[in-house]
Amino acid sequence: MNMEKKVYDFLIIGYGPAGISAALYALRSGHSVQIVGYDGGALAKAHLIENYYGLATPVSGKELLEIGKSQARQLGAEISEDEITDLFFDGNVFVASSKEKQYSGSVCILATGAARKKQPFVGLSKLEGHGVSYCAVCDAFFYRKKNVAVLGSGEYALHEASELKQVAASVTILTNGNELEFENTEGFIIENRKIESLLGNEKFEGIRFADNTENLYDGLFVAIGSASATDLARKAGAAFENAKLVLDENFQSSIPGLFAAGDCTGGTLQIAVAVAEGAKAALAANKFLRENLK
Ligand SMILES: Cc1cc2nc3c(=O)[nH]c(=O)nc-3n(C[C@H](O)[C@H](O)[C@H](O)COP(=O)(O)OP(=O)(O)OC[C@H]3O[C@@H](n4cnc5c(N)ncnc54)[C@H](O)[C@@H]3O)c2cc1C
CATH class of the missing domain: 3.50.50.60 (FAD/NAD(P)-binding domain)
Structure with a gap:
């Protein structure tokens, strides 16, 4: 740098x-x-x-x-x-x-x-602090050796994913159907499918995609736009x-x-x-x- x-x-x-x-x-x-x-x-x-x-x-x-x-x-x-x-x-x-x-x-x-950034899914704000975070450097610590997802497709999503990679077991970038705006040189798992909803009532549990399949994650980091x-x-x-x-x-x-x-x-x-x-x-x-x- x-x-x-x-x-x-x-x-x-x-x-x-x-x-x-x-x-x-x-x-x-x-x-x-x-x-x-x-x-x-x-x-x-x-x-x-x-x-x-x-x-x-x-x-x-x-x-x-x-x-x-x-x-x-x-x-x-x-x-x-x-x-x-x-x-x-x-x-x-x-x-x-x-x-x-x-x-x-x-x-x-x-x-x-x-x-x-718009709140793209109903219930997202309800799960804030319960598995949904807006700051990797602040909260990465809680996801040591866990499977996390980052919602976004730009430079900011890449930054948050890179921060999480240092501690998490796996980091998936969820683009929600958007095109990735960076080169994935760090080898993150990329999910391009459209998202239907978040799983979990009291605590974030994962993602349901538009094709009705589900992926489970321990945490979601929102990094849409800049x-x-x-x-x-x-x-x-x-x-x-x-x-x-x-x-x-x-x-x-x-x-x-x-x-x-x-x-x-x-x-x-x-x-x-x-x-x-x-x-x-x-x-x-x-x-x-x-x-x-x-
Ligand atoms: C369609 C439209 C019409 C409007 N018409 C009027 C009008 O007639 N009269 C009026 O008074 N107001 C009007 N407004 C509102 C007015 O444009 C805003 O109130 C004003 O521009 C706010 O100024 P700002 O400096 O706070 O933010 P902005 O003008 O939004 O500037 C934000 C700056 O921050 C930068 N930035 C953001 N994130 C990052 C980042 N992560 N890294 C680096 N840079 C970043 C952006 O690149 C940009 O340079 C209108 C707004 C819109 C959308």
Whole structure:
């Protein structure tokens, strides 16, 4: 794995309105900023934006996205196109990993947008904590020498499967009929069949496929799509209450220096709100750096 040698002041995951807004406030305070994102998020899907301040002539989400990215670049931000699958805090620095690289920052702002993964099966949330998990690094320990399955087909599923492989007896990747988005060089068992339902009432027991056959597993790790802010915060060890990431009024999590902003905080899903939360988080992070690290 390629470790980016430089430790930036700010590591920002996501280059939508929240991430870029946070970057602008960090840069204007003289901080170095690394932004990592892999697509245009919700913003790129917006056809025309007519309700954001100053846009007398409406622009498309894609145009606004590019304007934001070039504004941050002009002020000195480093922007990398990459998908983050892991985040940890070594007590000093936040380190985010993708398949090939590691990025680090003294503070980290999660601005990954609204989680795109849908709860695909009825009862899945009921079995959460009872054989269904959303974090391999947190829960792999409980599945030592057991047979586990990972639900997903992308880079994030591969990351979670690789984590589990170190302890589990077997790891099966369940694509639920989707095409595998990575090369299976690690030799995981791949199940391409469509899933009908989960087995188990009190505790997860296995999977019933659409062809009416069943496979039994000891645990299921959900890793659909990319890692969300919730997934990354959980891996870093942040506190949750009722499955919601705990944030203070400045959008700081229980880990000092780890913030979240924008759609990923679950508030009003609008550009103006994402921009405001990004600004607020960055101002608090600026203060944190001034008081703690400089
Ligand atoms: C169809 C549509 C129309 C809309 N129209 C309007 C409108 O007219 N007015 C309005 O105010 N709002 C509108 N919105 C809402 C608005 O787009 C969002 O509120 C806003 O984009 C949220 O900004 P954000 O930065 O929080 O997230 P996003 O814009 O979703 O950006 C998220 C970023 O995080 C990155 N990311 C996510 N996961 C990872 C990962 N694991 N690793 C690396 N990067 C990651 C993504 O690649 C992306 O760069 C619309 C939304 C949609 C879908």
